[in-house]
Amino acid sequence: MSNPVKETAEIFSVQKVGAYYQFTVVAPGIAAGFAPGHFVAVAVGGENTSMILRRAFALLGATPSGQFAGTIQFVVAEHGAGTRWITQRRAGDTLDIVGPLGTPFPLPSAPSPAVLVGGGYGTAPLLPLAAGLIEAGSAVEFLLGAATSSRLYGELAAKRLAGSVTVTTDDGSAGEKGLVTEALPAAIERIGAEVVYACGPMGMLRAVGDISRAHAIRAQVAVEESMACGIGVCMTCVLPVRGDDGRSRFVRSCVDGPVFDADRVRWADVGTLPPDLLGADAMGLH
Amino acid sequence: MSNPVKETAEIFSVQKVGAYYQFTVVAPGIAAGFAPGHFVAVAVGGENTSMILRRAFALLGATPSGQFAGTIQFVVAEHGAGTRWITQRRAGDTLDIVGPLGTPFPLPSAPSPAVLVGGGYGTAPLLPLAAGLIEAGSAVEFLLGAATSSRLYGELAAKRLAGSVTVTTDDGSAGEKGLVTEALPAAIERIGAEVVYACGPMGMLRAVGDISRAHAIRAQVAVEESMACGIGVCMTCVLPVRGDDGRSRFVRSCVDGPVFDADRVRWADVGTLPPDLLGADAMGLH
Amino acid sequence: MADLTTTLGPLTLPNPVLTASGCAAAGRELHQFFDVARLGAVVTKSIMTRPRSGRATPRMAETPSGMLNSIGLQGPGIDSFLEHDLAWLAEHGARTVVSIAGGHTDEYVELARRLRGHPAVSMIEVNISCPNVESRGQVFACDAIASSRVIGAVRRAADPGQPVFAKLSPDVTDITLIARACADAGADGLSLINTLLGMAIDTDTMRPVLGGVTGGLSGPAIRPVAVRCVWQVRQALPHLPILGMGGIRSGLDALQFILAGASAVSVGTAVFGDPLAPVRVLAELDAELDARGFGSLADAVGFAHRDVAALV
Amino acid sequence: MADLTTTLGPLTLPNPVLTASGCAAAGRELHQFFDVARLGAVVTKSIMTRPRSGRATPRMAETPSGMLNSIGLQGPGIDSFLEHDLAWLAEHGARTVVSIAGGHTDEYVELARRLRGHPAVSMIEVNISCPNVESRGQVFACDAIASSRVIGAVRRAADPGQPVFAKLSPDVTDITLIARACADAGADGLSLINTLLGMAIDTDTMRPVLGGVTGGLSGPAIRPVAVRCVWQVRQALPHLPILGMGGIRSGLDALQFILAGASAVSVGTAVFGDPLAPVRVLAELDAELDARGFGSLADAVGFAHRDVAALV
Numbered sequence A, B: 001m002s003n004p005v006k007e008t009a010e011i012f013s014v015q016k017v018g019a020y021y022q023f024t025v026v027a028p029g030i031a032a033g034f035a036p037g038h039f040v041a042v043a044v045g046g047e048n049t050s051m052i053l054r055r056a057f058a059l060l061g062a063t064p065s066g067q068f069a070g071t072i073q074f075v076v077a078e079h080g081a082g083t084r085w086i087t088q089r090r091a092g093d094t095l096d097i098v099g100p101l102g103t104p105f106p107l108p109s110a111p112s113p114a115v116l117v118g119g120g121y122g123t124a125p126l127l128p129l130a131a132g133l134i135e136a137g138s139a140v141e142f143l144l145g146a147a148t149s150s151r152l153y154g155e156l157a158a159k160r161l162a163g164s165v166t167v168t169t170d171d172g173s174a175g176e177k178g179l180v181t182e183a184l185p186a187a188i189e190r191i192g193a194e195v196v197y198a199c200g201p202m203g204m205l206r207a208v209g210d211i212s213r214a215h216a217i218r219a220q221v222a223v224e225e226s227m228a229c230g231i232g233v234c235m236t237c238v239l240p241v242r243g244d245d246g247r248s249r250f251v252r253s254c255v256d257g258p259v260f261d262a263d264r265v266r267w268a269d270v271g272t273l274p275p276d277l278l279g280a281d282a283m284g285l286h
Numbered sequence C, D: 001m002a003d004l005t006t007t008l009g010p011l012t013l014p015n016p017v018l019t020a021s022g023c024a025a026a027g028r029e030l031h032q033f034f035d036v037a038r039l040g041a042v043v044t045k046s047i048m049t050r051p052r053s054g055r056a057t058p059r060m061a062e063t064p065s066g067m068l069n070s071i072g073l074q075g076p077g078i079d080s081f082l083e084h085d086l087a088w089l090a091e092h093g094a095r096t097v098v099s100i101a102g103g104h105t106d107e108y109v110e111l112a113r114r115l116r117g118h119p120a121v122s123m124i125e126v127n128i129s130c131p132n133v134e135s136r137g138q139v140f141a142c143d144a145i146a147s148s149r150v151i152g153a154v155r156r157a158a159d160p161g162q163p164v165f166a167k168l169s170p171d172v173t174d175i176t177l178i179a180r181a182c183a184d185a186g187a188d189g190l191s192l193i194n195t196l197l198g199m200a201i202d203t204d205t206m207r208p209v210l211g212g213v214t215g216g217l218s219g220p221a222i223r224p225v226a227v228r229c230v231w232q233v234r235q236a237l238p239h240l241p242i243l244g245m246g247g248i249r250s251g252l253d254a255l256q257f258i259l260a261g262a263s264a265v266s267v268g269t270a271v272f273g274d275p276l277a278p279v280r281v282l283a284e285l286d287a288e289l290d291a292r293g294f295g296s297l298a299d300a301v302g303f304a305h306r307d308v309a310a311l312v
């Protein structure tokens, strides 16, 4: 995992893409260390803000320094006060960014057909992943889902990369009506997938994990958990995860994730303290 | 005192004038109630700021609504984080302003020669005052002082209004070298002044009061004390002032001031609790 | 439109948003911006028996999302208050909660007596978070016995028709102990919370900013502490009415306090940033209650405690 | 350039800026951004005897100029700490203050014993602001007797060459009482302050945000309370060394604590907003001391108390 850096990044461009804002910012240090699955932590609110914590965004891509200084891209959905502030920035403004952070998507050692499942802006980190997989000789099929058409992201880019893209929306305003995971079994069978990659809401990731397990293949999923530091020092972003030794522990999603093997994540116990977790007995004392 | 209002005021223009920033903002409600000596309280920091209190600025002037919506003007000197934020605003931005606030300069009932003493940006509220005095037939002479030439304000406007303007700077970089109050006795005698008006640092106001008393004439001075509310509800802006009954009290400078008869202000006791103050004995108990 | 009426013990108010003592004087200044009779009630600056100068300036310092004040309870004394302020409030039809403060128990009792029978007085808020001369400057509210002595005496002396609320300081080891002591002494409810004791040092003069050296910290910065205090007292004394305050600036802030167990809220420091804050918070709270399908404010009081096991 | 060396009792440090327990893990992550050996010392996450899962998520909530955390002291236990973390710190030449926590006095004693003779351990910070099993969840630090029992036992059990600092909670009626009790029990100094107990309610789910319901409030919002605690303890115990913390984000913030009486400061929550905060604060503090003509950091410690009459 390359060393993360803190950069004052000038915004090169901000494009409205459906409900989202696609940022391209000049950040050569971060761009140099980029791998699909990495995220960045962006300071919000400017000088004298009351919002003291950074907000995390998966990287859509990076162009290393060459003729011009390296840039990175990420997609922002307005959610609360912090993301709203970011969406109000304009080209020429600067953002204080730390990255690249987290453990990226593990790439298969040999070419292996893969289905990529993106929920909402979750497609963003899957696009550079697809490019890498294809370049390494893997066949890739995209499934893009969202609540409604304006919250889809990356359909065009996905088509350009992987030819066939299946789109679903819960309300049927685009593509097939229904959950994106409903299209997953057929997609797995269609290309004889050996691995599934996914990024999007936790519920979707859980379903991807179940379906992949049913097809005896691995699913690498990029999770979202509230993060105070994003660099592994605060212990707020933990998930209950089964270790290689079979024992479950609270594991930091910002450093050991955000990409996890779906099978290892105890989805049903997220937000609870499973009694069999390492050190759970010590909690009982207090 | 007209009712103050809260207005979302669009910035019409921001002009750099020496070390200061002169704001013209569209605020018809505030403009309608303006009188020289009034001030406004401006919210700073924008959405989600950690700076929760307003900053006070004396009004440089106001143009009531006519063909266009009424505007007000004030001059901002960068001091700390809040004023710095204001100086970074641009035309088209909006400011959240409450005003007009405070008790304005009392005008003489009959025409009477007046000397107006402005320290730094303190000249700002004296300009509309001078216009009013001259219109009412009073002769007006201006004394403008500052630490250095870039911190002078309003020399040109003062000259246009009152012809003769005496300028002093502590470092001699403009006009006569020395304190503005050193030029006051001569000015009082020159025009047979019957009243002195002043606005500027507290030390200067005190000296103006002493010199005026020595010449047996009144001095109306606009003070600056840290203000949390600016509208008379918090009791943070008090000064020790002698009442008509001779008894001294802590008096709110935001509603009963900022303009005071210099003779009534117990300058030597500002920042202390004089034992003879009304209710000071009650403090001893605790 | 949700039914916003609320009760503070025997007192019924048309809506749950009040001013906070010391942040609205006696209502006159705010009346320039909105009709103070629109509020649930106006809570007045803590009044004492005799005129009181208050502390030397500087009396304020801005802090991150907050402010420090060391006013020192400046006020004209009860006589002037009754003659001018209370009369003005009565004239303008504003429900009034009179905040009283004292250095000794008998000073509180005298104040309660002076307020007996006054039609304009809806309730008494007893500010026991001020320095108590009897225990060398310690505040009453930090001492369960001293608190219950004052509250008991005020309850006995006050007009039976006027509910007596004890206003507590958060700067205690266990606020539920003080709360219980006040309830046992006859308090009709509790006002939670007063300011936190804090301080700032001017890095230029290299001396305390405040003339009073330390002061009270208020504003959004202390909101999490205030919500915690309301929650804990609600858990310990589920039936004792609570007037919640501490950094409320929006309808959603107010809703947090209501869900934690407050039947009404006071808006204090927010008034300095927005003189219309009290009526704005009232309108926002109304809309937030509707959006969540609450038929009445009362339904939302303490709603966050549902199926949360009573905590250790 | 001011001489930045400082002392925490018998321990001399090259400069006064440390990390805060729980905000820097064991230094490995921050080392990616700057050499942790540049700091006065690294204060590690409170470690206990056995592995501890910590509480259920959500474990954090952002608040105005602050945050709430309910981690619940997650940690691998002393064995893993000694083998991995302490070894790493020693390898990288970082002075290390090991924070220890326990549910019973004897757990603290065992931890102190395990640290005896470790060359990499410069000091022990005793986190007594965590729930004390013996008094039904009350924290040790809220009870002078329980605090002094733990501190006394740790002082006796610990390596004489390792200073023992007691880390106090601000959520007490009179922090100087707890401070004096710890000093009398043999504490070499005090770490002031731990987080304030707070809470937030999610107005959508209408339930507490934190899995642990309440949590610790930290960041710039609590700085005025932290400075007040340092000031009060300095007044009461002028010769007891203080490690000050609470919302420090700049050199000027750190200077406030030094002037109030702290000989060193910890930078905690600010690291989440700026991973380089500790070294930036150090550089800024150095410049601010120079600008004010302080020949050394030591000259500035407690400077704000000069000619301020001891307060009631």
Ligand SMILES: Cc1cc2nc3c(=O)[nH]c(=O)nc-3n(C[C@H](O)[C@H](O)[C@H](O)COP(=O)(O)OP(=O)(O)OC[C@H]3O[C@@H](n4cnc5c(N)ncnc54)[C@H](O)[C@@H]3O)c2cc1C
Residues within 6 Å of the ligand: A039, A053, A054, A055, A056, A057, A058, A059, A074, A075, A076, A077, A078, A079, A080, A081, A082, A083, A084, A121, A124, A223, A224, A225, A226, A227, A228, A258, D061, D062
């Ligand atoms: C690894 C990772 C990758 C992400 N990638 C993207 C992305 O590519 N595009 C995008 O738009 N969003 C992304 N998110 C979600 C984004 O970080 C949150 O929407 C954002 O933090 C919310 O901040 P806010 O100020 O808008 O909301 P507020 O509710 O005001 O946030 C308050 C606090 O809670 C935290 N928080 C609130 N909601 C979330 C959430 N859903 N996830 C994480 N933290 C939260 C915030 O970080 C902040 O500290 C990602 C989150 C993570 C953890």
Ligand SMILES: Cc1cc2nc3c(=O)[nH]c(=O)nc-3n(C[C@H](O)[C@H](O)[C@H](O)COP(=O)(O)OP(=O)(O)OC[C@H]3O[C@@H](n4cnc5c(N)ncnc54)[C@H](O)[C@@H]3O)c2cc1C
Residues within 6 Å of the ligand: B039, B053, B054, B055, B056, B057, B058, B059, B074, B075, B076, B077, B078, B079, B080, B081, B082, B083, B084, B121, B124, B223, B224, B225, B226, B227, B228, B258, C061, C062
């Ligand atoms: C009645 C009145 C009229 C004024 N007129 C003008 C004017 O025309 N032009 C101008 O540039 N300035 C004027 N000032 C001063 C101006 O209000 C302060 O410079 C400003 O409040 C400082 O805020 P800051 O955020 O820059 O400084 P900070 O130090 O960050 O302010 C922190 C807090 O202290 C208060 N404060 C700090 N310094 C002062 C001060 N000198 N006076 C009052 N409050 C202070 C601030 O209001 C704020 O609440 C006036 C002040 C008053 C009271």
Ligand SMILES: Cc1cc2nc3c(=O)[nH]c(=O)nc-3n(C[C@H](O)[C@H](O)[C@H](O)COP(=O)(O)O)c2cc1C
Residues within 6 Å of the ligand: B234, B235, C020, C021, C022, C023, C045, C046, C069, C071, C073, C099, C127, C167, C193, C194, C195, C216, C217, C218, C219, C220, C245, C246, C247, C248, C266, C267, C268, C269, C270
């Ligand atoms: C300037 C100021 C003066 C205050 N005066 C009093 C007072 O006289 N009596 C009292 O009980 N509380 C007083 N308070 C405390 C407030 O009533 C309130 O309890 C506290 O500020 C928290 O609420 P807030 O954050 O909304 O202001 C005062 C607060 C401020 C800021």
Ligand SMILES: Cc1cc2nc3c(=O)[nH]c(=O)nc-3n(C[C@H](O)[C@H](O)[C@H](O)COP(=O)(O)O)c2cc1C
Residues within 6 Å of the ligand: A234, A235, D020, D021, D022, D023, D045, D046, D069, D071, D073, D099, D127, D167, D193, D194, D195, D216, D217, D218, D219, D220, D245, D246, D247, D248, D266, D267, D268, D269, D270
């Ligand atoms: C996420 C987090 C975890 C913490 N863990 C501990 C801990 O394990 N032991 C301890 O003594 N203090 C702990 N603290 C408290 C800090 O060490 C510090 O005392 C407090 O946060 C105030 O300083 P700050 O505002 O700079 O963070 C923690 C604080 C935070 C925010």
Ligand code: FES
Residues within 6 Å of the ligand: A226, A227, A228, A229, A230, A231, A232, A233, A234, A235, A236, A237, A238, A252, A253, A254, A255
């Ligand atoms: S967000 Fe701090 S450890 Fe993961």
Ligand code: FES
Residues within 6 Å of the ligand: B226, B227, B228, B229, B230, B231, B232, B233, B234, B235, B236, B237, B238, B252, B253, B254, B255
């Ligand atoms: S500034 Fe609040 S009363 Fe004057």
